[in-house]
Amino acid sequence: MTLLILCGGSGTRLWPISRSNLPKQFFPLFESGSLFESTLARNLHIIDKHCIAVSAKHTDLAIGDMGKKNVNASIILEEPCGRNTAPAIALISMALDPEEILLVSPSDHLIVNESAYKTAIARASELALQGKIVTFGIKPNYPETGFGYIQHEGEKVIRFVEKPNQEVAKSYLESGDYLWNAGLFCFKAGVFLTELKKYAPDIFQACQTVFEKQKDKKRIAPNREEMESIPSVSVDYAVMEKTDRVAVVPCDMGWSDLGSFDSLYDLAVEEGSQNSSFTQEDALFLNSSQNLVIARGDKKVVLVDMNDCLVVDTPDALLVMRRGSSQKVKDVVEKLRAENYKQL
C-alpha cells in the first residue's frame, strides 16, 4: 500500500502552535515529535511507499521530519498555492501505477487507538482491491457541527451531508446512522482517476495537462500559473459524493481533527483524569483541574488554583484561555494581524 500524506494546510485555529511558517502538523506537540511524524509512525509497518503533497514553503520541514523516521518520499507534490484535496490526490495518482492501492491521510489529525486504526485500514484495503473508493467514518460521541457526516448502513454509504446545525447534529447523533467524515480515503489510483474523469472532468483534464508538463514525475512542482489553472475542489465534492463505488469503513479509533484547543482538550484529558500536559517534564498542578497545558519539553509549567484553562506556550508567544473559548483564537489572530504582528 502507498501512503499519500496531505500536508498542505496552514490553519491558524491552533495559533500559537500553528504558524504560517510552522503549521500545526509540523509543531513538535509530543515527546515523539509532530503530528506529521505521528502520521508516519502510525503507518510505518503497513506502508511500502510514501508520497506527500505539501506547500512548497514547507517541503523542507516535511522532508526533515521524514528523515527522522528514516522514510523517503517516493513522490512529492510541491504546491505553490493550495487547490484543495482533489487536485493534490489526482496529481499524485497520475504518478502511480493504476493498480497501486493508495491510502490518503491528512497530516494534522490525531488517532489514539492505533489498533482500531489498523483494523480499519486492513478492511479498507480489501474493499479497495475490489475496486471500491473507501472512506472512513468515525462514530460520533457528541453533536459536532464542524464536520461533514456520512449516513450509512454498514459499509454502504447512503449519502454524504454537509456540516449540520446543532439541532440536526443532535438528531444525527441520536439516530445512530451517521458517522463523521474523517478525511481518510483508500482506493486504487486508477479507480480514483476513472471516477474523477467521470464526475469532475475539468479537474481531471487540468491536472493531466499540468502533470504532463512536469519533467520530474517524482517531484511534481507546478508553477503558480499551472497550479491556478486547476479548479480548487475537495475530493468529497469532486468524487466521494457522486461515485457509486464509494464504501465506508465505520471505526472508533480515538480520532480528532485537532481543529481547536478545546477538541485537543477533549482528546487529551481522559475521563477521570484531572489535567493534561503536552510536555516532557510534567506540569505541576496545585489545586487545579480540567486544564490543558501545551508547552515545550524543557519548560516548567505550574498552575495554582486554576480550573478550566487552556495554556499554550511557545518560545515567542503564550496563550491563556478559558476552556470553551477556543473558537476565539481566530479573533486573536485577526487582532494580531491588524496590529501587524509578524509571528502568525
Added chain:
Amino acid sequence: MTLLILCGGSGTRLWPISRSNLPKQFFPLFESGSLFESTLARNLHIIDKHCIAVSAKHTDLAIGDMGKKNVNASIILEEPCGRNTAPAIALISMALDPEEILLVSPSDHLIVNESAYKTAIARASELALQGKIVTFGIKPNYPETGFGYIQHEGEKVIRFVEKPNQEVAKSYLESGDYLWNAGLFCFKAGVFLTELKKYAPDIFQACQTVFEKQKDKKRIAPNREEMESIPSVSVDYAVMEKTDRVAVVPCDMGWSDLGSFDSLYDLAVEEGSQNSSFTQEDALFLNSSQNLVIARGDKKVVLVDMNDCLVVDTPDALLVMRRGSSQKVKDVVEKLRAENYKQL
C-alpha cells in the same frame, strides 16, 4: 549623601522571576531594567557615592547593573552568607567617615511616586544631620499582616510593632496612628555605630573584629567563618526599636515590597484599569480583566476570557495562578524542591 543598597536577599516568593541564581532584584522586570537598577535610577541625582552589600555569588550581577547606569560601587560588602541587615549596615558604616550621611535602601522594593520619595529623603537628610536615626513610614491603605508597623505622632516614633494579626492590623489602619516600616533608613554612619555599640555591643564587636581583618576596606569580603562569627540580627531589632534617636518620616510614595505577585498586582493594576502587563510588547487581553502578566519583552502574551489571573512567564518556567493565591508560591517551590527541580 551616600547610598547603601542592600541586595543580599534571594527569596523564592516571586518564583519563577526570583531564583537563587537571579534574585528578583536583578530580574529585568521592567523595560528600564531590574528593581536594583530602578533603585539606582531613583537615587541618581541625590547621591554622591554608592555602596552595596551583596551575596558573594551575585556580585557580578550587581556590578553589571551598576555599569549600565554608569555608577561605580565605592564600597562593596560581599557576603559569603546572609547575616540579616544589622551586620551589613555596620560593616559598611565602619568603612565610611562618621559624619557621612548614609541612606540605606533595599534593592527589591518598588516606589512609584518618585517626587514624594525625594521630598521624604530631603526631610530625612535634615533629621540625620541633626543626629537622628531616621526611618520611613508608609501610610497603610489596607490591613497588611505581613509588615511591621510604626506607631507615631508626626515624626516622633511611639513604638515599633511586629507583624500584627488581621484584627490588630485592621485596628491599626482605622486608628490612623500606624505606618508600615519600609526598611529604608537614613543616619550619620558614626551615629549608627554609636547606637549599635550601645544597644547591641556583641554585634558591634563582632563586626569590628571582622572589619579590622579586611585588607581591602573598599571591597570587604569576609570568609564564611568570619561572617558566621557575627550574630544574625535585623537593624530594626538591634537598633531602631531601642534607640531614643529614632525619628520617622511619614510618606505616601507608592511603595511596595513586592513580597508577592498579589502585591505586585495591587501596585501595577491601577484603579480603573483592567489589566497590567510587564512587557515591552503589550499583551493582548480579549474579554479579560483584573489580570497581571509578567513576561519578557519579546514574548507575545494573549489572554482570552480570563479574569483574576496572575501570569508569570520566564524562558524556562511559567506560572499561571489565580489572584489571591500568591502566598502558595512557597508551596510550589517546596514541591519543586522535593522533585529535585534545579531552577529554583
